[in-house]
Amino acid sequence: MNQSIQVRQTATNTKSSCQYCSLSNLCLPLALDSSEMNRLDEVVNRDRIFNRGEQVFTQNAPFHACFAVKSGAIKTSVVTESGEEQITGFFMPGDLVGLDSMSDDTHASSAKALERTSVCEIPVDQLEALAHIMPGMQHHILHLMSQEIRNSHQLSVLLSKNTAEERIAALLLSLSTRFHRRKLSPTHFNLPMARNDIANFLGLAVETVSRVFTRFQNQGLIRARGRDIELVNIEALQAMALGNTQA
């Protein structure tokens, strides 16, 4: 109740606002001119809010929309027939979630809000239609999807070739650059996800994640108090992520 009111409020305030959205340089509008942006504005369902832990969409449910993160953070995951869950990505403001189900009729993964998160909902048939009208949009979507493939390949490498320390160093650095790109501090930030999520994502046990964090801390690479993370020695972390053990 309370929530839906808030949604409507915000929607009114920011009506037709892709143009004014602070994320326009990260998000879909990136590829559009202002008249095209207006078309996009018309189909976007703005400011849907999800509380921490709420499901944005669920694997195998009918697929009819992608979601652009406005604020907060989202994790996506797939569950196998054998019932094991694997987190496939963390999404931050400006990111587009749900591309792995593009042109399919059911969701290939689930998405859950890691904290209070607001998103723009973009109906997929409309998105395809826009892509068909606007070459720039089509190009951009193909680009985003290929990037998603690359990210996933990157994850595969991490999972199959790197040690626990390398994986965690790589994750921290990846988060760092992503925060940086969003005009936030690249050296001091709050993890949006729990240790559990990190462990799952990186294919490790929670205990291992915990141990590596304290080891990094003892080596003076980071300072960590719960989810509050400070990267103290980025160069060493980078060396570590590349497999140079003698950090």
Next chain:
Amino acid sequence: MNQSIQVRQTATNTKSSCQYCSLSNLCLPLALDSSEMNRLDEVVNRDRIFNRGEQVFTQNAPFHACFAVKSGAIKTSVVTESGEEQITGFFMPGDLVGLDSMSDDTHASSAKALERTSVCEIPVDQLEALAHIMPGMQHHILHLMSQEIRNSHQLSVLLSKNTAEERIAALLLSLSTRFHRRKLSPTHFNLPMARNDIANFLGLAVETVSRVFTRFQNQGLIRARGRDIELVNIEALQAMALGNTQA
């Protein structure tokens, strides 16, 4: 020399032949009517041949074409900054290779022929243009790319959650269904890739792959003489792939 003659020959024989290609139900034409197929035919560079071990394209090289496998097999791989290579996929007739670089200007991965392989080369600017004209084509490409994402996610799960035996069982079954879909025997086939490739793909050491193969053989699950593989007990393999250890 010899080879280029052969190429030209074959190209002449099969001129404008998406319609008659035996793979049209797997490949791009799947989504097209016959007039659209003619348009596609015009832009396809048919029957380029690669010998075993030849590079189809190389990571970071300028990207201007996707490749549809006509016969043979291709592996794709990415190398990280730290110099480690990870095979990201095996491609069989009807599959489209290179989608991970869509709408980018350099290749995100390398592709190498595992055996003598013929492909159709599809210039990417043309492909985008066709997609722009034909909604069915756009839809299909988005679909293929999302499927690629899903495959990669699947690989991530395999790498992070499954034991060596489970991974290999899953790979064998995946190959089995892929052969089956191409009207070949799902229980008796020749592996297009070396043990080494399997090991790399599954994030294992070659020795482990070897050991698991012989273990499977001793358990009566498969019969393996080099690359010649026979799946003897598919149900047990499926149980194994799902993590039911008591096979």
Next chain:
DNA sequence: TGTGTCGGTTGACAAGGGTCAACATTACCG
């Protein structure tokens, strides 16, 4: 026929990281 190379198999051993268990800390909520 010998020799080198490559791919595959097998054995011995070590280690990275999982599992189990106990404990500490934080977050949540009536």
Next chain:
DNA sequence: CGGTAATGTTGACCCTTGTCAACCGACACA
């Protein structure tokens, strides 16, 4: 504010898998 659950940390132990090394068979080639 206190009690309970969820989350994070640490320790001990063990198992799966990687590493190192030897060996085999197939194939190419001189």
